[in-house]
Amino acid sequence: MATADYVSMKVFSLNCWGIRYLSKLCSQRYQMIGEMLCKEEHDIVLLQEVWSEKDYLYLKKKLSTSHSHSHYFKSGVIGSGLAIFSKHRIHDTFLYRYSLNGYPYMAHHGDWFGGKAVGMAVLNLGGLTANIYVTHLHAEYCREKDTYLAHRVVQAWELQQFIRHTSAGADVVILGGDLNMHPQDLGSRLLRSYTGLRDAYLETAKFDGCENGITLIADNPFISKKELVPFEKGIRIDYILFKGTSKTDVDCDFMSTTKGSVPDQPFPYSDHEALTAQLQLKASVPAQAGSDQQSKPPAGKLAELVDIVTEARTEVKVGLHCAERMRYTAARTGAMGLALLFLELAIAAVPCFALGAEQPFPRTSFYLLAALCFAILLSTSLLYIFYTMELKSLQGAEDQMRLAVGGLQEKLRGFPLARPHDAPRGPPEGDKPNALDPEE
Amino acid sequence: MATADYVSMKVFSLNCWGIRYLSKLCSQRYQMIGEMLCKEEHDIVLLQEVWSEKDYLYLKKKLSTSHSHSHYFKSGVIGSGLAIFSKHRIHDTFLYRYSLNGYPYMAHHGDWFGGKAVGMAVLNLGGLTANIYVTHLHAEYCREKDTYLAHRVVQAWELQQFIRHTSAGADVVILGGDLNMHPQDLGSRLLRSYTGLRDAYLETAKFDGCENGITLIADNPFISKKELVPFEKGIRIDYILFKGTSKTDVDCDFMSTTKGSVPDQPFPYSDHEALTAQLQLKASVPAQAGSDQQSKPPAGKLAELVDIVTEARTEVKVGLHCAERMRYTAARTGAMGLALLFLELAIAAVPCFALGAEQPFPRTSFYLLAALCFAILLSTSLLYIFYTMELKSLQGAEDQMRLAVGGLQEKLRGFPLARPHDAPRGPPEGDKPNALDPEE
Numbered sequence: 074m075a076t077a078d079y080v081s082m083k084v085f086s087l088n089c090w091g092i093r094y095l096s097k098l099c100s101q102r103y104q105m106i107g108e109m110l111c112k113e114e115h116d117i118v119l120l121q122e123v124w125s126e127k128d129y130l131y132l133k134k135k136l137s138t139s140h141s142h143s144h145y146f147k148s149g150v151i152g153s154g155l156a157i158f159s160k161h162r163i164h165d166t167f168l169y170r171y172s173l174n175g176y177p178y179m180a181h182h183g184d185w186f187g188g189k190a191v192g193m194a195v196l197n198l199g200g201l202t203a204n205i206y207v208t209h210l211h212a213e214y215c216r217e218k219d220t221y222l223a224h225r226v227v228q229a230w231e232l233q234q235f236i237r238h239t240s241a242g243a244d245v246v247i248l249g250g251d252l253n254m255h256p257q258d259l260g261s262r263l264l265r266s267y268t269g270l271r272d273a274y275l276e277t278a279k280f281d282g283c284e285n286g287i288t289l290i291a292d293n294p295f296i297s298k299k300e301l302v303p304f305e306k307g308i309r310i311d312y313i314l315f316k317g318t319s320k321t322d323v324d325c326d327f328m329s330t331t332k333g334s335v336p337d338q339p340f341p342y343s344d345h346e347a348l349t350a351q352l353q354l355k356a357s358v359p360a361q362a363g364s365d366q367q368s369k370p371p372a373g374k375l376a377e378l379v380d381i382v383t384e385a386r387t388e389v390k391v392g393l394h395c396a397e398r399m400r401y402t403a404a405r406t407g408a409m410g411l412a413l414l415f416l417e418l419a420i421a422a423v424p425c426f427a428l429g430a431e432q433p434f435p436r437t438s439f440y441l442l443a444a445l446c447f448a449i450l451l452s453t454s455l456l457y458i459f460y461t462m463e464l465k466s467l468q469g470a471e472d473q474m475r476l477a478v479g480g481l482q483e484k485l486r487g488f489p490l491a492r493p494h495d496a497p498r499g500p501p502e503g504d505k506p507n508a509l510d511p512e513e
Numbered sequence: 514m515a516t517a518d519y520v521s522m523k524v525f526s527l528n529c530w531g532i533r534y535l536s537k538l539c540s541q542r543y544q545m546i547g548e549m550l551c552k553e554e555h556d557i558v559l560l561q562e563v564w565s566e567k568d569y570l571y572l573k574k575k576l577s578t579s580h581s582h583s584h585y586f587k588s589g590v591i592g593s594g595l596a597i598f599s600k601h602r603i604h605d606t607f608l609y610r611y612s613l614n615g616y617p618y619m620a621h622h623g624d625w626f627g628g629k630a631v632g633m634a635v636l637n638l639g640g641l642t643a644n645i646y647v648t649h650l651h652a653e654y655c656r657e658k659d660t661y662l663a664h665r666v667v668q669a670w671e672l673q674q675f676i677r678h679t680s681a682g683a684d685v686v687i688l689g690g691d692l693n694m695h696p697q698d699l700g701s702r703l704l705r706s707y708t709g710l711r712d713a714y715l716e717t718a719k720f721d722g723c724e725n726g727i728t729l730i731a732d733n734p735f736i737s738k739k740e741l742v743p744f745e746k747g748i749r750i751d752y753i754l755f756k757g758t759s760k761t762d763v764d765c766d767f768m769s770t771t772k773g774s775v776p777d778q779p780f781p782y783s784d785h786e787a788l789t790a791q792l793q794l795k796a797s798v799p800a801q802a803g804s805d806q807q808s809k810p811p812a813g814k815l816a817e818l819v820d821i822v823t824e825a826r827t828e829v830k831v832g833l834h835c836a837e838r839m840r841y842t843a844a845r846t847g848a849m850g851l852a853l854l855f856l857e858l859a860i861a862a863v864p865c866f867a868l869g870a871e872q873p874f875p876r877t878s879f880y881l882l883a884a885l886c887f888a889i890l891l892s893t894s895l896l897y898i899f900y901t902m903e904l905k906s907l908q909g910a911e912d913q914m915r916l917a918v919g920g921l922q923e924k925l926r927g928f929p930l931a932r933p934h935d936a937p938r939g940p941p942e943g944d945k946p947n948a949l950d951p952e953e
Contacts, residue, residue, distance in 0.1 A: 144916065147909035148612070150901050164920045166913050167674050170612060172588070177898075188905070193678070234607050238633070242681025440880030447884070451891070458617075461590050465628070469587035473606050476584065480604045 080199035080354040081326075085115040086249035086313050088209070088345035090295070091154070093125045097295055098340060103128050105335065106342050107135035110158065114139050115349065116198070118158035119207040119249035122343075124187070129156050146207075149174075149188015155207045155250075157194050165195040169235045172466040173224040175211055177459070184211045184221075191232050191250075193239060201321060201354060204243035206236060208250040210260070223392020225253065226385050227470045229260030233267040234473075244321040245354055246270065248314040251345065256309055263385050266378050269370075270314035273325045273350040282330030285309060288346040292333035295344035313350040320357060327351040372488040379481045386474040393467045400460035403453045410449030417442050520639035520794040521766075525555040526689035526753050528649070528785035530735070531594070533565045537735055538780060543568050545775065546782050547575035550598065554579050555789065556638070558598035559647040559689035562783075564627070569596050586647075589614075589628015595647045595690075597634050605635040609675045612906040613664040615651055617899070624651045624661075631672050631690075633679060641761060641794060644683035646676060648690040650700070663832020665693065666825050667910045669700030673707040674913075684761040685794055686710065688754040691785065696749055703825050706818050709810070710754035713765045713790040722770030725749060728786040732773035735784035753790040760797060767791040812928040819921045826914040833907045840900035843893045850889030857882050 089106065090096045110118055110132070118140060123129050129145045136143070140158035146168050147153065153170075157163065169191050175184040191208035210228045211221045219225075229252075240246045248270060254261045256272065264270065274286040283290055290307035291298050301307055317323035330346045370378075421439060529546065530536045550558055550572070558580060563569050569585045576583070580598035586608050587593065593610075597603065609631050615624040631648040650668045651661045659665075669692075680686045688710060694701045696712065705712065714726040723730055723746075730747035731738050741747055757763035770786045810818075861879060 144912070147905040147912065149905060150898055152905075162920070162923070163916060165678075166916055167678050168612075168909060168913075169609065172608075172610060188902070238605075238607050239678040239681075241679075241683075436876050437880070440877070440884070444880070444884045444887070448887075458590055462628070465587040465589060465592075469608060472584070472587065473608075476603060476606055480602070483602070 078355065080201060082116040082198060082352050082354065083114075084117045084119070084247055084249060084313055084315075084350045084352060085110070085113070085347065086119040086121075086207075086311060087347040088121040088251040088311060088343055089123050089128075090343040090345065091123050091125060091128050093128070096344075099128075102340070102342055103131060105338055107132050109335075109342070110136055111139045113349075114160070116160050117196075117205055117247070117249075118156075119205070120156040120158070121207065121209040121251045122154045123156045124151055124154050132156070132158065144192070144194055146190060146192035148190045150186040152187035153190040153192065154187055154209060155190065155192045157192065157205060157207055159194070159196060159205075161196045161198055163194045163196060167193045167239065169193075169231065171210075171224075171228045171231055172469070173227045173463060175221055175224060178456075182212065182214060189228065191235055193235075195243075198245070198354065201244040202242060203245045203247065204236075204240045206246070206248040206250075208232060208248065208252070210251070210253045212253050220395075223389055223395070223467060226260050226263070226388045226392075227466065229254065229263050230385060230389075230470055230474065233264045236264075236268050236270070240268075244318055245323055245352075246316045246318075247352070249312065249348070251311050253310050259381070259384055259388060262381050265314065266374065266381055268314075268316070270316050271323075271325075273313040273315060273328050273348075273352075274309070276315075277325040277328035277350070279327045280329070282328070282348075283307065283332055283346060286328075286330065288330060288348065289344070290333050290346060293341055293344055293346070294333075295341065311345055311348055313348050315350075315352060317354070317357065322355045322357040324353045324355075325350055326353050372485060375481055375485050375488070379478055379485065382474050382478050382481065386471055386478070389467055389471045389474065393464065393471065396460055396463045396467055400457060400464065403456040403460060407450055407453030407457065410446050410453060414443065414446035414450070417446065518795065520641060522556040522638060522792050522794065523553075524557045524559070524687055524689060524753055524755075524790045524792060525550070525553070525787065526559040526561075526647075526751060527787040528561040528691040528751060528783060529563050529568075530783045530785065531563050531565060531568050533568070536784075539568075542780070542782055543571060545778055547572050549775075549782070550576055551579045553789075554600070556600050557636075557645055557687070557689075558596075559645070560596040560598070561647065561649040561691045562594045563596045564591055564594050572596070572598065584632070584634055586630060586632035588630045590626040592627035593630040593632065594627055594649060595630065595632045597632065597645060597647055599634070599636060599645075601636045601638055603634045603636060607633045607679065609633075609671065611650075611664075611668045611671055612909070613667045613903060615661055615664060618896075622652065622654060629668065631675055633675075635683075638685070638794065641684040642682060643685045643687065644676075644680045646686070646688040646690075648672060648688065648692070650691070650693045652693050663829055663835070663907065666700050666703070666828045666832075667906065669694065669703050670825060670829075670910055670914065673704045676704075676708050676710070680708075684758055685763055685792075686756045686758075687792070689752070689788070691751050693750050699821070699824055699828060702821050705754065706814065706821055708754075708756070710756050711763075711765075713753040713755060713768050713788075713792075714749070716755075717765040717768035717790065719767045720769070722768070723747065723772055723786060726768075726770065728770060728788065729784070730773050730786060733781055733784055733786070734773075735781065751785055751788055753788050755790075755792060757794070757797065762795045762797040764793045764795075765790055766793050812925060815921055815925050815928070819918055819925065822914050822918050822921065826911055826918070829907055829911045829914065833904065833911065836900055836903045836907055840897060840904065843896040843900060847890055847893030847897065850886050850893060854883065854886035854890070857886065 091099055093099055126145060133143050136158050140160055142159045142161065142163045144157050144163055144166050146155040148168060148170050171189050174189045175182060177185045189209055189211060191206055194205045196203045196205060211225050213219055213221065236246065236248065252261060265272065284306060287307035287309045288311035289296065291301055291305060315323050328350045330348050331341060333341055335341055531539060533539055566585065573583050576598055580600055582599045582601065582603045584597050584603055584606050586595040588608060588610050611629050614629045615622060617625045629649055629651060631646055634645045636643045636645060651665050653659055676686065676688065692701060704710065727747035727749045728751035729736065731741055731745060755763050768790045770788050771781060773781055775781055
């Protein structure tokens with residue numbers, strides 16, 4: 074809906090949990106999702122975990138009248154699971170595949186096969202250029218011992234880089250998706266503070282939904298309560314984030330989430346709750362000072378950003394250390410496999426030189442051992458290559474972070490000292506629009 | 514060098530052919546390159562095929578006074594081989610890894626292990642924001658039967674997407690690198706016409722270098738002349754491309770290439786020739802009409818672009834067909850391996866049921882056959898996964914191209930019919946700044 078003064082838009086985001094044959098009541102839930110989307114007529118629908126293209130095509134057909142424009146992002150072996158449906162024409166799309174995304178041998182977690190990525194679509198909304206992003210980061214399977222933390226931090230780093238660098242020409246930026254990070258987690262803070270994206274849940278004038286905006290809730294019948302421990306009620310890991318520019322102001326008038334059940338339906342849409350945000354886009358007041366303030370963040374925010382990037386760098390270094398150890402283990406195991414193979418061949422070769430001597434090796438054992446050696450050599454070689462690639466990506470991210478910290482510190486040095494409204498360090502209190510404080 | 518009116522900058526690009534222990538005279542050549550770069554003092558140095566980080570660190574040390582800022586982009590198993598050296602501070606960097614880049618089992622070609630990518634660095638030049646890109650696309654090993662054509666076209670597609678979407682905030686855009694494409698090749702045309710990047714060789718006021726600007730020349734002692742057939746003298750596959758914006762005009766005053774040998778040196782810097790372009794950046798005339806013209810390309814150019822993207826889409830479809838066939842072959846071979854394994858087990862199991870019957874299988878053959886079956890199963894499974902990922906990337910690129918053609922055609926329909934200066938189809942003649950004609 075657009076008037077001369079403002080453009081109003083409704084954005085929807087849902088992790089559909091659409092693993093065919095594994096997710097419960099998959100086709101029934103897609104039917105429900107399709108019907109609801111047809112009725113609700115959101116301007117933009119951002120879906121994650123639409124793992125099967127058939128399900129995307131089902132939705133595309135179902136929404137052909139309400140959302141005549143759509144795009145499905147393809148990546149990895151089965152993914153990326155990301156889809157955009159829109160009432161407005163999609164002019165352009167672009168996909169960035171994260172350089173790190175778990176391990177192929179962790180097949181039961183499956184993230185690697187999904188080829189996690191961030192998809193971008195460029196739309197025109199009432200004369201404004203809107204860059205719409207949809208993403209899904211690597212899941213957190215164990216919060217106490219999170220083996221994927223470095224990967225997720227690098228994904229958050231690449232996500233903020235991608236959004237910052239591709240959104241310079243946009244009037245409004247919207248990101249929706251399952252970040253698999255709590256609001257106070259390092260990756261969330263990094264993303265929000267570097268891009269300036271604002272959290273619709275924190276910004277909304279009115280809210281109707283689960284307590285604390287949680288989107289993975291204990292009351293959802295598809296959720297195992299054990300998985301949520303120690304967060305009894307649930308966690309907030311799905312988001313709609315947005316920002317305007319010096320030319321456009323964006324506000325969130327209303328936000329809602331589903332609450333674990335759907336009225337008149339026997340079960341919810343997914344194991345995640347659905348998010349809806351009503352945004353209002355206005356031409357911003359053409360005050361020179363205001364636009365200047367937007368392009369140059371205050372010293373306090375810069376100092377905070379330096380701290381967050383430094384924290385991220387530390388986490389990546391821990392990941393680097395771990396990947397180096399894994400690669401070393403793969404190399405050592407491979408070397409042992411090779412040594413065993415040589416030893417076996419040497420023992421088998423003895424009777425050839427000592428003519429007449431009996432073959433000391435029982436044939437069965439000989440072949441089994443040889444097969445084992447080959448299997449070890451092959452798998453450790455593949456692992457060595459994989460860990461080397463992981464190391465390169467981690468080192469690359471760390472290099473970029475180091476350079477970014479240098480650049481930010483240079484900017485900080487350019488600031489006049491002790492401006493009264495700029496806190497020199499630490500999160501500013503009560504600074505809600507860009508608040509970095511944990512709110513849960 | 515900057516005056517009040519303009520900023521002048523010297524850009525250098527070279528494929529260093531830096532494969533340790535394989536490339537001839539590698540360390541001596543790096544020494545020569547380092548000395549030359551120290552002396553010449555280019556503003557920006559874009560290097561490709563710096564495969565070893567040690568060589569990058571050697572150059573970094575050597576150029577510490579002349580080029581105090583640098584970045585090495587890490588990707589893949591040994592790559593990406595891309596490095597930037599700059600006299601000006603690098604504020605930010607970003608790397609985009611191409612989704613397709615050859616096959617890991619084509620180890621003798623090695624491109625897959627290099628993790629080909631496009632690196633971006635953001636600089637500030639006399640108050641102007643410059644986005645500098647360096648890239649290296651998949652090599653073309655056989656022009657008649659180019660099995661990597663679809664991969665290279667997708668790389669060119671992703672390269673233009675990356676540059677278009679990340680350069681909206683820049684005042685000047687510069688791309689240097691080894692594109693492994695002739696100027697009239699599909700990928701080159703796609704890149705130049707979609708981004709509006711201008712070829713320094715075609716644009717320069719003065720040129721000193723090889724005939725036709727060729728950069729892989731028969732006279733280079735490291736080149737095997739057989740590889741260049743049917744291009745006797747050589748080919749042009751290395752480029753410096755640039756563009757300004759509505760705010761900035763960029764011109765190329767002078768361009769030069771090395772000519773297969775270096776004065777007072779026994780051998781050249783590399784198997785590729787080095788490129789140097791002297792660019793001049795000026796604030797553009799603040800004519801409203803002019804800036805409008807820049808943001809809205811004429812109908813003739815749009816129609817041409819539609820043709821080029823359609824051509825690229827056809828090429829990607831050919832690649833898709835090929836990848837589907839390869840995946841089918843992998844699946845069929847895997848199924849045969851599995852059938853053979855079951856057959857073997859069935860024959861071996863017969864004596865267990867028919868008690869007293871003799872084992873018909875000689876043990877050696879039994880174990881060898883079983884090992885062979887396992888090897889077939891494992892390798893075809895890995896290949897199946899790889900080809901599925903290749904298919905997803907090709908399908909994704911094709912989807913994006915289809916959507917882009919739709920968007921371009923929509924724009925075309927918005928044009929008033931038959932403006933006298935807009936050719937409806939085909940490359941405009943004599944339109945040098947954005948010429949799409951083959952010039953070789």
